[in-house]
Amino acid sequence: MIRHFLRDDDLTPAEQREVLELAAVLKRDRFSARPLEGPRSVAVIFDKTSTRTRVSFHVGISELGGSPLIISTASSQLGGKETASDTARVLERQVAAIVWRTYAQSGLEEMAHGALVPVVNALSDDFHPCQLLADLLTVNEHLGDPAGRTLVFLGDGESNMGHSYLLACATAGMHVRIAAPVGYQPRADVVADAERIAAETGGSVVVGDDIDALVAGADVVVTDTWVSMGREDEKQRRIDALSAYRVTEETMAEAAEGAIFLHCLPADRGYEVDAAVIDGPQSVIWDEAENRLHAQKALLVWLLAKAAA
Numbered sequence: 001m002i003r004h005f006l007r008d009d010d011l012t013p014a015e016q017r018e019v020l021e022l023a024a025v026l027k028r029d030r031f032s033a034r035p036l037e038g039p040r041s042v043a044v045i046f047d048k049t050s051t052r053t054r055v056s057f058h059v060g061i062s063e064l065g066g067s068p069l070i071i072s073t074a075s076s077q078l079g080g081k082e083t084a085s086d087t088a089r090v091l092e093r094q095v096a097a098i099v100w101r102t103y104a105q106s107g108l109e110e111m112a113h114g115a116l117v118p119v120v121n122a123l124s125d126d127f128h129p130c131q132l133l134a135d136l137l138t139v140n141e142h143l144g145d146p147a148g149r150t151l152v153f154l155g156d157g158e159s160n161m162g163h164s165y166l167l168a169c170a171t172a173g174m175h176v177r178i179a180a181p182v183g184y185q186p187r188a189d190v191v192a193d194a195e196r197i198a199a200e201t202g203g204s205v206v207v208g209d210d211i212d213a214l215v216a217g218a219d220v221v222v223t224d225t226w227v228s229m230g231r232e233d234e235k236q237r238r239i240d241a242l243s244a245y246r247v248t249e250e251t252m253a254e255a256a257e258g259a260i261f262l263h264c265l266p267a268d269r270g271y272e273v274d275a276a277v278i279d280g281p282q283s284v285i286w287d288e289a290e291n292r293l294h295a296q297k298a299l300l301v302w303l304l305a306k307a308a309a
Helices: 013-028 052-063 084-091 105-112 129-143 160-171 188-201 211-215 232-245 249-254 285-308
Strands: 041-046 067-072 097-101 119-123 150-154 175-179 204-208 220-223 260-263
Touching (some): 013 129, 013 188, 041 052, 052 067, 052 285, 084 105, 097 105, 105 119, 119 129, 119 285, 129 160, 129 220, 129 260, 150 160, 150 211, 160 188, 175 211, 188 204, 211 249, 260 285
Parallel strands (some): 041 067, 041 097, 097 119, 175 204, 220 260
């Protein structure tokens, strides 16, 4: 059965644990799974610039025995002369899976509808689910089972990262808090979905603007850039609105003893986070960045196994 990964709750709690357990295995033995031996190709499409996504998928597909087919939208027909669904029909006859880093979530949904191979969201304006698999793997490595742990996200809660933290952490049974000013809080429908999931997993969801109350006792402190790609013209307005939500050493001191700091990168040091935090002892961002590789490999192995079943 063809399964896609377009948003974090496309995996059930049990399936999320299965993928994360497989990621840990593949991190210990990077060449133990070779489902793309042949090699079979995986199309990796980029509408947006990328470092971690490009490197981790290219290396990961190669380590799984496959051939990464890197496609730039600017040099293809996608988004111009050809629809996402037509592109999928062309690709599905030649590749084992399609990975797309894009803008509109609707494009991913169109591509996945009826596709005969798995489609993976490598980032959209609404969600960044592959990043959250890496983050949960990192939490597990440093703190143990994420279930029951508390994570607080500070900053632009209506961003793709804010939305994905809500869904993925609720799926993992975590207590997820979003600290964001009014006007930058997550979409109501995403909050409702996260609350529904949390009710089933034993987690919880809190959204508010009281920074001190939401950071207090958190096991994981997270932020992301205030100015995402495509919103550069809003930079000063966003800085003015979000400046109080910068993660500082004082912020980390308010969290639980032994709390860790995550950031999906790239980081604007001195804006959403101080350099002293990024380079400090509680930061695990380099493990987090590496774990994109292992988590995405596990996801592909899992999706390909479902497709072959």
